[in-house]
Amino acid sequence: MSLSLYDISVPVFINAFGNLAEILKKGEAYADEKGLSHKDLLQARLIDDMYPLIAQVQRASDTARFAAVRVAGIENLPMADGEATFAELQDRIERTVAFLKGIDPSAMAGREEAEVVLTTRSGSTTFTGKSYILGFAVPNFYFHVTTAYAILRHKGVPVGKMDYIGRSK
């Protein structure tokens, strides 16, 4: 037995989105309990020039979708960044998970050494499928999920490590 690029990305992302959805529910419940504005919590950030909570979730969604899109060469499902409520963020997560669940594992098979070009404002970086998933997509994905957690934690929401790791094994 061995692992495929699909194994180490898509199901992992789906699992983490399930945990993130629960963490966001705890954030929403905490805001209600403490009489905090949902908007203020959704726009909370760790420092002025860093993405707020809502954008951390959007970037996690993008990172997960593009991991499969770029490796498998399938069409992306574009998602506008219009979310402004907890319900809309949950809907974004649901649509992202539905997209991920629809990916055929065979579409990512044998792509370990295929060229993957990542183009951003600062230029292009060429990866292999393997280096892109292991060296960019997975760490970037966990970066945004952890930062979403960290923002809520920083604001006092009673979440713990096990909410992030999840319990379903």
Add this chain to the structure above:
Amino acid sequence: MSLSLYDISVPVFINAFGNLAEILKKGEAYADEKGLSHKDLLQARLIDDMYPLIAQVQRASDTARFAAVRVAGIENLPMADGEATFAELQDRIERTVAFLKGIDPSAMAGREEAEVVLTTRSGSTTFTGKSYILGFAVPNFYFHVTTAYAILRHKGVPVGKMDYIGRSK
């Protein structure tokens, strides 16, 4: 070609520790530039009951070592949590990386379905090698590395996403 449990953990951790070492150097340089106490920065945290920077690095070290130890069944290299300076944290990272570099990939081979029992204060959880690496070790590792980054970012250290992702591909 396919991926092994070793491929998706040990070299990934080694790479991330290289990035974390550079991030910590930027933190130290920022403290010196701004006349901030090293101790205050090392003890900074996002909220009172969360681990400070120094412990985030220690937990990343533990998570990485134990991933290999538990899957390969090799002996751990214990590390006391006595670090109190940036230099000592860099040394902890160097010793962790040296330990990881010494792991023979074959020791982790074929362990995808082997039982891995994780015992903590709250009880025992039984994983397979695959579910332990993908569902616990990797997300937990990135949790602590990202939180170390987030603490420094929160305190004003001028680090960016590319410091976390790294540039060597």
